[in-house]
Amino acid sequence: MIEMIAAMVLVSILVPGISSILGGTLMNIALTQIAVLANMEADYAQRNFKKHIDGAARFVAECTTTTLQYRDFSNPDTVTYQYEFDGRVLRYSKDGGDPGTLLENVVGIDADTLGYRSKFVYRDKYYADLGVSPAEGKIRGVELIFYILRGESVYSYSTYAAVDQYQLDIWD
Numbered sequence: 001m002i003e004m005i006a007a008m009v010l011v012s013i014l015v016p017g018i019s020s021i022l023g024g025t026l027m028n029i030a031l032t033q034i035a036v037l038a039n040m041e042a043d044y045a046q047r048n049f050k051k052h053i054d055g056a057a058r059f060v061a062e063c064t065t066t067t068l069q070y071r072d073f074s075n076p077d078t079v080t081y082q083y084e085f086d087g088r089v090l091r092y093s094k095d096g097g098d099p100g101t102l103l104e105n106v107v108g109i110d111a112d113t114l115g116y117r118s119k120f121v122y123r124d125k126y127y128a129d130l131g132v133s134p135a136e137g138k139i140r141g142v143e144l145i146f147y148i149l150r151g152e153s154v155y156s157y158s159t160y161a162a163v164d165q166y167q168l169d170i171w172d
């Protein structure tokens with residue numbers, strides 16, 4: 001009888017600890033899954049951004065921190081693609097057509113959001129920041145900096161794409 005009471009006391013002590021450990025483990029698995037999915041979405045956005053920039057002849061002077069326009073080699077007289085942050089979505093369109101969605105739940109587009117600012121940064125041949133409205137001939141590349149919100153966490157990413165003409169000899 002004493003052994004049975006001791007076993008019940010031991011179980012009553014161990015069960016809350018085990019359930020706490022199990023709950024923490026399951027929460028870590030869920031948070032890891034959220035982070036993995038955020039990385040997959042960001043990787044998709046980065047690869048497609050670079051894929052679309054591939055073939056760019058030059059960036060258009062009307063670029064801002066929230067809109068990127070460029071011309072390609074196949075038809076340098078028209079703006080081929082336009083990337084823009086619209087709401088909390090990063091969209092792209094070709095020749096003003098129907099916009100496609102590159103990434104959703106992007107943080108820090110319209111105003112600073114808790115210190116996060118998603119934007120396009122224009123760089124010269126020395127990778128220096130050219131400011132908000134750079135001259136068309138000086139832009140050698142563009143850096144896309146974005147923050148995505150998944151659950152209660154914010155993840156930061158960036159990617160850089162240079163004009164094709166200067167990909168190999170950016171320091172000319």
